Amino acid sequence: MAVVAIEMARTRKNEQFISVALATATCTLLGSGLPTPVDAQEEPSWNINTAAFYYGEDGGRVQDFSIKAIAERMFVDDRVLTLGLAIDALTGATPSGAIRLDVPQTLTQPSGNATKTVPAGEYPLDDTFRDIRVALTVNWQQPFGDTNLFNVGASLSKEYDYLHVGLNAKVARNFNKRNTTLSAGIAIARDQIDPEGGIPTPFSSMLDVGDLSNRLGTDSKDILDVVVGVSQVVSRNLVVQANYSYSYSDGYLNDPYRILSIGDSVSGDTIPRTPPPGVEGPSHEYIFESRPVERTKHSFYTQAKYYMNGKVLDASYRYMTDDWNIDSHTVNLRYRWPLGASKFLEPHLRLYSQNEAEFYRLSLVDGAALPAHASTDYRLGNFDAITLGAKYGWKTRSDNDMSIRVEWYQQSGSVPANLIIGNQAGRNNYPDLNALIVQFSYRFSR
């Protein structure tokens, strides 16, 4: 009101408005006449990070539309409550595990109540993959003493055929003028798997439609993770971190939908079969995969962040080895490049390489004794991957952060020569994967 009157008094050169403006201003002045004690500004108490995100593989394979939010409620004295929510909508096809053939193949769907025929020369994909996943996390951070920080959290996630429940705790202690932080954490989880039609018995054959005699119902696995780490401030511009993590899984570690082809020992082609008359069923011999019931992983992770006159280099390397004989190397490089005071561009390069698990097979051989374990899962195979992309971020007028990230992820693998038999050599046996990642993020406080 006062402002409007001032504007009018100015622009119209009509001085009558001065007394109106003055009356309003006086009202404001006397309205809260008596002094009140100084009250300084409150800090915003919630920090909210949100992201909408798309992950899409080409060739009609997996698409994931996802939204994710992490809300931090800041309490005084560094106590923080963190709540996380993620919702994923997954669709698309995943490799079933069967090899390509020069003839059409008919496979029973994972549910066991229908079949699907794959044209000659094509990769048998399982396209019944469709799921909504909802994940919740909660975490409480609490300092104790002047140099220690304690964290405790829980996680829950549910999808159609899967339930995960986890608990975790972590302590950190500062030394050396807070330049050194040692931390140790432990997490336990129990995951319950309940696929449609029930879990198939490992190494049982793919059966005709309606025959669920090889199904076991549900199963579960337990996971124990332990992480110990140290982070160290090296200089005003450099901080480094090193972690060792141990992870032990015990229980049902198979992919219940993944199969192997039973191939001829000479040609390598899958052995054909004929379902009984009047019954729909597989056109060839396939069996469900079988993995060990335990897995122990060790990871060594190092990260360095280096500040160079406004630019930040974030480099990390991870080495992982496990008792399935998989070794992997991961290098992550991010370079944050400020563009003026409120924008930045951050190119990202990730390089990944792993060798195959000791029980990785392209197919099994008809008539030969079954190995102890076997899986055709490409994720247990021998492959390299590269991620290349960039993030562009800016501050909104209300001082919130927005960013857009676009990245390409490409996997290219190969099957070791000793696993290839006969005609398999002439076909591309590894399902290459190309994916696009697009993420939009918004971060605000209130």
Next chain:
Amino acid sequence: MKSTTIITATLLLTCSGCASLGVEPWERDVLAKDEMQLNADPVEAAIDDHIYFSKEASSGGRGFGGGGCGCN
């Protein structure tokens, strides 16, 4: 077992050099910046952990990463 021993030795080695490293408390202006935090963008990190957990044989390392889904 062997790898555990090596890693423990590396950690100890890293730590023995700690006392001489670091900055004074008033020299943390750069280190206090958001972009210099080791986990500067937790949402992006969680998304990446989730993607790579479901597409590769390795997961985690930085913290308790990935996991919690039937995608692997």
Next chain:
Amino acid sequence: MADSSVNLIELRGNVVLLDFWASWCVPCRRSFPWMNAIHHKYADRGLVIIAVNLDRNSADAKRFLERYPAAFRIVYDPDANLAKEFGIEVMPSSFIIGKDGQSTARHAGFKVKRQDEYEAAIVAALGLESLLE
């Protein structure tokens, strides 16, 4: 008031709360309102608050002060000479210096939960304990 040195001898006879802070220090955002309140409460009873800024660039400090205004005295120590002299290990750090010029209490960090304790140390140094009854 914007000098870079504090003559504590000149302040003898007052109780001095000497606080070391920097613009990027998160707990300092909470210690400033508290120091404002303490200043209004005890300034006329002989308390002098001196907040020593340790930013290299005083423009950063000024931006902080626009958001978290100070009712008390700010001193700039960009080379951290005072900080070294007082052996600061944590930001913020504060010292309560008695009327005789001797330091009577030292607080590393600032915790809202411990405000009463900080205030009690000031009250004790001012010799005002009887007022708390």
Next chain:
Amino acid sequence: MSSRSPPRDISIRSLQQGWLGRFQAMGSPCELLCESRTRSAARQLTNLVAAEAWRVEDKFSRYLSGNVIDRINSAQGEPVLVDDETANLLDFADTLYELSNASFDITSGVMRQVWNFDGSDTLPSQEQVSRVLARVGWRKGRWVRPTLRLPADMEIDLGGLGKEYAVDSAVLILRGHTDTPCLVNFGGDLAVTGPPQQRAAWSVGVEGVAEGRADRMIELRAGALATSGDARRFLLKEGNRYSHILDPRTGWPVADAPNSVTVAADTCTQAGMISTLAMLRGADAEIFLDDQAEQYWCRR
């Protein structure tokens, strides 16, 4: 507002109708007229009003060290955090600065260092005026509620509105304490809590040029009166009479300002500000006043 501290006590006198409480504050004689039945009730109300006048004086006097004005004026360019009340006054001063096209300026007090309105003929040189003018200008400071940052050599002085504000504030306090009609008069700036009960209106005398002679009586039933201009403060040079109203934009006294302007308005602050703005308009004071809704009495 004065550097001398007069004794802080009150006196009560019986009038034909009601009581007159008297005390000194802000360099002026202050009065409370009330229609209380008993002396002790009148004393109680006078104590309330005096306490408020002294509080405002202590808090905003530019002569006292340690108060908010002193903190601002000695901050040496540092931002100063102020309390809500001071912030309200600074917001108000900021609005006035806008409304008056920079002629009402609470940083203009330093101009008194070169201008002495003691009735003598000593005029400062233009050079002296320019030097002091460099230290005047509200917009040279930065007011972002609740923080004021003033360039190191500048000062503020709320004397131009402190008295009127104190009158309004005292009236608010009285209204909260009593239904008894009262008139609060701080050195000629006054307001009433309501119409008197024992007669038609409060009669207020407006002082003329000749000291002590009330040459005009105003009947006031509600609201406030304030007067700008001071018959006793001027410079005489070669027959020109320089008023003590200084224009902060030029550093010189406003030409052809009226001797005094009295304005009636809802509140003392409004009345005081309109009369002040009118004085600053100099020869155009009446033109300005005619444009306002308020009643006025202008003396040339």
